[in-house]
Amino acid sequence: MIQEPAAALERRVGIITADPSPTLLALLAHTAVDFLVLDAEQTGMTVQECRGVVQRLSGSGVKVAVRVPDLETNTLLAFANTGVAEIVLPQVRTVEELERAYEATRYAPVGSRPRQVTPASAFGMDYSFAPVIAVLFETAEAVERVKEFVGSAAFGGGWVGPTDLAADLLRHGDERPEALQEAVQRVVDVVAGAGHSVGLPAPGMAAAARVFERGADRCAVYWEKELASMLTGYTELRTA
Template sequence: MNTPRPEVGLITADPTPTLLGLLDVLGVDSIVIDAEQTGITAAQCTDAVQRLAGSGVRVGVRVPELRDDCLLTFANTGADELVLPRVRSVSELEAAYRATRFPPLGERPRQVSRASRYGTEYTHVPVLSVLFETVEAVDAVREFAAHELFAGGWIGPTDLVDDLGRHDRAGELDARVQDVIDVVAGAGHPIGLPAPSAARAGEVHARGASRSAIYWEREVTATLRALVAARGTEAQGSAQL
């Protein structure tokens, strides 16, 4: 069984050219573009894929929803990975697989797109990662991990704690997160978890997860907050002179 190597990447809903260029220069492992309820379009995702082509930075997209046409649209961007939100059952993973695979494995049309090298090569298909953020998904983690189509996942603790709360199980968050990590990693699959900050990314790996992701906007906010605080400290020091 191969153990995935630890990775660090970003999650963002703001894939600007500057940010994408920095990822290329610095050699960051991956970026997940959040297109769920953010207004990010498939065209923006295609642009990110094109800008990072050949860089070694893997591009993932958290898709807006699990409808076949939505999955197909984002698969056609050429993204390396599609993160599937609000998954509740293995049957939804199976349906997503059929929608994003060319015949005979699936039902995906052979469209001229970035993913097909504009109609010249129909071999690229995205990895499908389950986002464990529902009670049903975490309760079925062993079924997912043993399924032949399962290729790994991410944990969404913010939405998961809300869903656990709706089932009067909010106190189980830490245990359920650890269970998903242990089961998925134990089966040899990659499993990712958001880190509290860039400085604490190692805490995710210490729990056994192979992928640590930092929310870019949250990290920028923390940096700007520190700058504002420093300005206030300098002003106070000047007043005392």
């Protein structure tokens, strides 16, 4: 059953990119896009680049999230110290991984995060801020345990990674054509049903409505993919 978004959550649109150029960031702020997800997983994006994006968009209203390269404590700390609003955890399989990440990015007494002088702490003047910790559901194990995730106090929301999830379902022997869509809908229904934010990627900006129709409250488009599609359509006009 397709569920409507939780009433308390407004629909938001954003983009995912591994190439946050100054012009792109200016356009995001100018057009009042809701959020930007920086893809630092297997892209080579650095902590310093992430920090620069956060500082450039500060005060613009555009929330910055980052999909981190791994779940190591030092990685999580480095990205948390940039002042990013949300950390998206890739390849999560257990609630324990989520809770370790949460503990690593919280100051005492909640967590073990050192009180460093960073942009996230207003350069040592305010240690009250900590990023939302979101789970990227892209493994069969995470989908199976989605109710456990939403039951954890560490859970700050969810995203679905359909491409990697489809591959992982195949690795687990589920070759049914409908397996991916069932898994995606299960995540959306459980997460939204618990009142948490859940995001899905759209194949393009024109398809954003479909994301919201499935019950998600956040829609993201891969910027480089969208731009490539636009340019391809444009060049095809030569032979139309």
